[in-house]
Amino acid sequence: MVSLIGEFAFKVWVLLVLEAVMTAAWGHAVIVESSPADQEVLAQVPEAIVLRFNVSIEKSFAQASLWGTKDRLKKLSIPESNFALEADPARLYIPLPSLAPGPYQVRYKILATDGHTTEGVIRFIISVPQ
Amino acid sequence: MTLLIEFFDVLLHGLDLIALGLAMGGGVVALAVLRPWQPLTIMGRVALQRSAYLITVGGGGLVATQLLRLAFQFWISLDGLRDWPMAQFLATDFAQAGIVRIMAALGLTAVSWFWLSRRPASLPGWVGLALLAGGVMIAGAWLVHGASRIDNRVPLMAITVVHQWAAVIWVGGILHLLALWRLLWGNLEASYLWPRWMARFSPVALGSVILLIVAGVYLALNYVGSWQGLIGTGYGTMVLTKVVLLLLALFLAARNFSQVRRWRKQRQATGVLEKLPPFLGAEAWVLSIVLLSAAALTSLPPAVDTPDQQASFTEVADRFMPRVPRLVPPSREEYSAAASSVFDIYALPVAVERAQSEFNHNFSGAVVLLMALLAFVDRSRFFPWARHWPLLFLGLAVFLFLFAASTVWPLGAESFWQTLQVPVVLQHRLLTVLVIAVGLFEWRVRTGKLTHPRAVLFFPLLCIVGGGLLLTHSHTVFALKSEFLIEVNHATLGILAVVMGVGRWLELRLDSAEGHWAGWVWRISFILAGLLLLFYSETPVPDGDKH
Numbered sequence: 212m213v214s215l216i217g218e219f220a221f222k223v224w225v226l227l228v229l230e231a232v233m234t235a236a237w238g239h240a241v242i243v244e245s246s247p248a249d250q251e252v253l254a255q256v257p258e259a260i261v262l263r264f265n266v267s268i269e270k271s272f273a274q275a276s277l278w279g280t281k282d283r284l285k286k287l288s289i290p291e292s293n294f295a296l297e298a299d300p301a302r303l304y305i306p307l308p309s310l311a312p313g314p315y316q317v318r319y320k321i322l323a324t325d326g327h328t329t330e331g332v333i334r335f336i337i338s339v340p341q
Numbered sequence: 342m343t344l345l346i347e348f349f350d351v352l353l354h355g356l357d358l359i360a361l362g363l364a365m366g367g368g369v370v371a372l373a374v375l376r377p378w379q380p381l382t383i384m385g386r387v388a389l390q391r392s393a394y395l396i397t398v399g400g401g402g403l404v405a406t407q408l409l410r411l412a413f414q415f416w417i418s419l420d421g422l423r424d425w426p427m428a429q430f431l432a433t434d435f436a437q438a439g440i441v442r443i444m445a446a447l448g449l450t451a452v453s454w455f456w457l458s459r460r461p462a463s464l465p466g467w468v469g470l471a472l473l474a475g476g477v478m479i480a481g482a483w484l485v486h487g488a489s490r491i492d493n494r495v496p497l498m499a500i501t502v503v504h505q506w507a508a509v510i511w512v513g514g515i516l517h518l519l520a521l522w523r524l525l526w527g528n529l530e531a532s533y534l535w536p537r538w539m540a541r542f543s544p545v546a547l548g549s550v551i552l553l554i555v556a557g558v559y560l561a562l563n564y565v566g567s568w569q570g571l572i573g574t575g576y577g578t579m580v581l582t583k584v585v586l587l588l589l590a591l592f593l594a595a596r597n598f599s600q601v602r603r604w605r606k607q608r609q610a611t612g613v614l615e616k617l618p619p620f621l622g623a624e625a626w627v628l629s630i631v632l633l634s635a636a637a638l639t640s641l642p643p644a645v646d647t648p649d650q651q652a653s654f655t656e657v658a659d660r661f662m663p664r665v666p667r668l669v670p671p672s673r674e675e676y677s678a679a680a681s682s683v684f685d686i687y688a689l690p691v692a693v694e695r696a697q698s699e700f701n702h703n704f705s706g707a708v709v710l711l712m713a714l715l716a717f718v719d720r721s722r723f724f725p726w727a728r729h730w731p732l733l734f735l736g737l738a739v740f741l742f743l744f745a746a747s748t749v750w751p752l753g754a755e756s757f758w759q760t761l762q763v764p765v766v767l768q769h770r771l772l773t774v775l776v777i778a779v780g781l782f783e784w785r786v787r788t789g790k791l792t793h794p795r796a797v798l799f800f801p802l803l804c805i806v807g808g809g810l811l812l813t814h815s816h817t818v819f820a821l822k823s824e825f826l827i828e829v830n831h832a833t834l835g836i837l838a839v840v841m842g843v844g845r846w847l848e849l850r851l852d853s854a855e856g857h858w859a860g861w862v863w864r865i866s867f868i869l870a871g872l873l874l875l876f877y878s879e880t881p882v883p884d885g886d887k888h
Contacts, residue, residue: 239486241642265646266489271429272418301491325489326410326435327640328346328417 239327267300272322355636357406363399366513389461400450438483445476504556511549570644573652575825593624619850666703695879706874713867734780745769801846808838826880
């Protein structure tokens with residue numbers, strides 16, 4: 212019995228090591244549509260960023276923030292309109308503040324309804340007016 | 342922190358599936374194989390008790406993993422929020438399903454521990470346990486990817502549960518049978534009971550495999566969608582990998598099936614007693630890797646959702662073409678100036694980082710190929726010095742330690758300890774430890790310093806572990822197509838490593854001619870792995886993905 216427990220413990224250890232070295236692409240949910248699109252160069256400042264995912268999400272747990280090239284500029288709020296009954300369960304509408312020309316990132320974190328969290332980023336550039 | 346928590350969530354998901362296998366497989370083995378309603382021999386009664394103990398372990402494991410997963414999910418949702426959103430959290434479907442699952446698993450653990458381990462012949466006890474196990478499975482439907490789909494949600498949830506159910510019955514059943522074999526080993530009743538138990542399990546396993554495949558095809562049609570999705574995405578590659586490993590497991594299962602059929606026809610138990618347990622052990626390991634891969638697969642976006650990120654067949658085929666290996670690293674100054682921090686998960690690799698990565702893979706490939714060729718030479722027995730080939734693993738470990746994350750100490754400025762919270766760095770550090778362990782153990786085995794029957798199995802087990810690592814390896818969090826084109830090499834290497842492990846396992850466990858051919862299988866896989874690494878190249882990042 213002792214040797215059986217020892218062997219079982221060894222197998223569990225091997226499996227634990229195997230699992231401990233596992234990693235996955237942290238992209239269970241992906242954006243299927245966004246406005247502005249990733250890498251888009253915009254002539255005008257958008258009033259909001261709209262993200263549509265491939266899965267329905269728990270919007271109470273959605274988080275988004277606006278970044279410059281290196282630093283976080285602002286935490287973005289998720290307005291009530293996202294929670295309306297008729298709202299698309301996979302879509303987030305996030306208003307943006309007024310922005311000066313330059314490169315920006317909107318980093319988001321969402322929780323899918325199956326419990327998986329996903330982080331991601333949309334990058335865009337506001338071009339200098341000609 | 343999110344990355345690390347998600348990393349542990351995948352870890353827990355894999356453990357959860359194995360625990361589910363122990364719990365579900367035990368119930369099936371008890372009802373279909375040991376048959377508590379029939380007159381039992383003493384050994385049959387002891388076997389039921391053993392199954393009940395293992396079910397308790399599985400049930401306890403389920404409770405623990407589910408609790409931890411819920412805690413991690415709650416913790417991750419706190420990050421950045423000012424309040425503790427407990428009420429909103431408890432209102433989610435997955436939290437409620439998780440709580441129901443915990444309750445059912447607690448009931449299952451209590452029934453197996455307090456009831457069945459004391460009264461193993463109680464049929465109502467086993468039926469109650471089966472019902473609770475059904476509750477665990479059904480609640481799991483709200484935790485699978487299908488639960489978050491916009492279209493076709495309910496069928497996807499139901500079919501995924503059926504797919505899981507078939508898989509855990511097969512894997513769990515084999516784990517239980519292996520435990521029962523331990524019980525019978527050296528016992529006079531072995532030659533009487535073991536073939537009968539295996540004959541009863543065969544149709545259960547066959548039914549599970551059919552169900553697994555039918556449900557798997559339905560899920561693949563919905564989540565992969567096209568041939569290009571299958572060949573040209575990370576999700577498709579993981580599905581293909583699961584198919585290849587499943588075929589390997591089926592090959593091993595077919596060997597077992599034929600031994601059982603032979604016993605049925607001729608009543609000769611020799612094959613079932615001598616050949617079947619090693620094949621069953623190898624099958625259990627392969628299936629465990631399939632379960633762990635399945636856990637990682639749930640964290641990838643389905644191929645149907647990334648139609649503009651799919652690689653063509655030509656691009657995939659190009660990944661396997663021989664090319665001139667890069668055996669000289671880029672200059673350290675240039676690399677240090679351009680390389681991104683390991684913490685910057687959104688950074689795309691610049692040219693010098695890709696060159697460094699190619700050098701890392703190609704140089705490792707040269708070392709692996711040299712080891713594989715020496716392992717071939719070693720078999721001839723004309724070159725006794727060749728048996729020291731595992732020592733090259735130590736050199737490989739030093740190389741990995743220095744170059745796998747070259748922005749980190751000792752070659753880089755980033756802290757060794759702080760960077761351990763980055764999953765990919767942690768992964769490479771653990772891989773380094775594994776490589777040292779493999780080298781030392783196998784060298785001691787080859788030189789006759791280690792002869793313990795279990796210790797000699799360390800090398801094949803760690804090959805399987807390494808294979809599992811590569812099967813779930815991923816480099817970046819976005820740029821899906823370029824990420825996939827790297828993954829496709831790692832997935833192939835992972836499969837080769839698992840085949841190596843199985844081949845060596847069988848070579849050690851089987852004394853006959855079958856052990857001899859298994860020896861060739863793992864050596865050929867070893868050479869192919871070396872060649873793949875030697876010719877590995879990084880894909881150029883498409884213009885659209887450049888920052």
